[in-house]
Amino acid sequence: MNSEISTxxxxxxxxxxxxxxxxxxxxRLARHLAVRQLHVWGVPYDSTASENVAAxxxxxxxxxxxxxxxxxxxxxxxVCLVPGAVRVAVSDTRTERRPPEPGELAAPEAEAESGRGLLLVQALSRAWGVLPRVPGKTVWAEVPRVPFAEVLTGVR
Structure with missing residues (x-):
């Protein structure tokens, strides 16, 4: 068993x-194992949904x-399958640092070297948020299994 996985x-x-x-x-292992599990569930490695979940x-x-x-x-x-989406939730135990809520995101300065990650999560998700946890917090996102453009146009 890989020492990086505790349970x-x-x-x-x-x-x-x-x-x-x-x-x-x-x-890195989290991303790899999530994409592998999606493939087992029938979401192919090279699909848009798999790539978006990986990101x-x-x-x-x-x-x-x-x-x-x-x-x-x-x-x-x-990681779990929900109707029409893949729900991703990542929990940590730090209590004093909380990410911004979805409505609080602001684009960073053009020269900034960080601050775009949650904007990417927001762009790839149909919904996301932050939940309190004892101890810590959970940041979750629901990534559509079918890309938004396909839902709107009916094209696959």
Missing amino acids: HEAFSESELVLRLSSTRCGA VVAELAANAVTHGRVPGRDFELR
């Missing part, structure tokens, strides 16, 4: 729950290990 629980056939180390390697997981996991890291504590990744 793996499946609550249903369409839900993946992992606790991963709060390291860059743990964040959302990468951003939320990177935020968890960068801004939400508490030494000695893991972060949790939860």
